[in-house]
Amino acid sequence: RVSEVAIVGRPNVGKSTLVNRILGRREAVVEDIPGVTRDRVSYSASWSGRRFSVVDTGGWEPDAKGLQQAVAAQAERAMNTADVIVVVVDATVGATATDEAVARVLRRSKTPVILVANKVDSERLEAETASLWSLGLGEPYPVSAAHGRGAGDLLDVILAKL
Ligand code: GDP
Ligand code: MG
Numbered sequence: 001r002v003s004e005v006a007i008v009g010r011p012n013v014g015k016s017t018l019v020n021r022i023l024g025r026r027e028a029v030v031e032d033i034p035g036v037t038r039d040r041v042s043y044s045a046s047w048s049g050r051r052f053s054v055v056d057t058g059g060w061e062p063d064a065k066g067l068q069q070a071v072a073a074q075a076e077r078a079m080n081t082a083d084v085i086v087v088v089v090d091a092t093v094g095a096t097a098t099d100e101a102v103a104r105v106l107r108r109s110k111t112p113v114i115l116v117a118n119k120v121d122s123e124r125l126e127a128e129t130a131s132l133w134s135l136g137l138g139e140p141y142p143v144s145a146a147h148g149r150g151a152g153d154l155l156d157v158i159l160a161k162l
Contacts, residue, residue, distance in 0.1 A: 003052045003162045004042075006082035008075045008106075010067070010098040011058065013090045014118040018145035019043065019056045022155065028056045040074075047155045052162060055082065068101040075105040084112050084161050086154075087137065088145075091117035091128045095135055103135040112161040115140045116154065121147055 005022075007015045016028035023045050045054045057074040078085045087106055089099050106113045117129040120142035132140040141157060143150040 002044075003083040004055060004081060005045075005052055005084045005086060005158055005162070006055045006057065006078035007086050007088060008057050008071070008078050009088035009102065010071050010096065013088045014145045015058065015088050016056055018086070018088060018116065018118060018143070018151075019054050021145045021148060021151050022047070022054050040077075047159060050159055050162070052083075052159075068098050071098055072101050072105045075102050079106070079109045079111050082111055084114065084158055085109060086114045086116055086158065088116045088118050089132060089135070089140075090119050091125060091132065091140075091142065092119045094128070094131055099135065103137055107136050113137055114154070114157055114161065117142045118145050120144050120149065122149075 007019055009015050016030045019028040020026050023043055027043055041056045043054045045052055085106060087102060089095060115132065115135060115137040117132050117140040120126055120129060121144045126142050129140045129142050141150065141154050143154050
């Protein structure tokens with residue numbers, strides 16, 4: 001069985017963009033409107049000669065009342081199926097109530113969890129990531145999924161835990 005990396009987090013933080021960055025191709029659907037990603041989509045990826053699968057998550061309605069529960073349920077599911085969980089937050093927004101709900105689930109994960117601070121498009125924005133330590137998920141890794149900043153370092157961290 002090929003190892004699985006699950007990408008979780010609330011809508012619009014850049015999960016699908018990060019998946020595409022990991023794949024090195026545009027396969028996961030990126031939208032300015034949250035909610036377009038199907039429930040769970042698996043892709044084949046490789047890095048440093050190692051093959052693994054990446055699972056993009058989503059599938060919630062844009063205005064769903066149960067958004068927090070839906071995102072938390074994806075995190076719950078990832079704990080049962082993935083070998084590494086990457087939880088993505090938007091560093092330009094900071095931790096929201098939904099991010100905190102997901103973190104609450106993942107703090108009791110036995111599966112390794114990597115916290116990604118996405119949308120860190122410039123060095124100047126790196127300072128914004130310090131507040132994300134409050135999620136209790138360890139060190140936030142600054143990444144710009146859109147521009148590729150920090151992506152190689154993140155993949156090295158993922159592989160080290162796989
Ligand atoms: P998802 O709902 O979490 O899968 O998020 P998407 O990947 O669909 O991205 C949501 C929006 O955030 C899109 O408009 C992306 O172009 C944008 N986005 C994603 N990653 C970055 C990034 O690193 N920097 C910036 N500035 N925007 C990003
Ligand atoms: Mg998506």
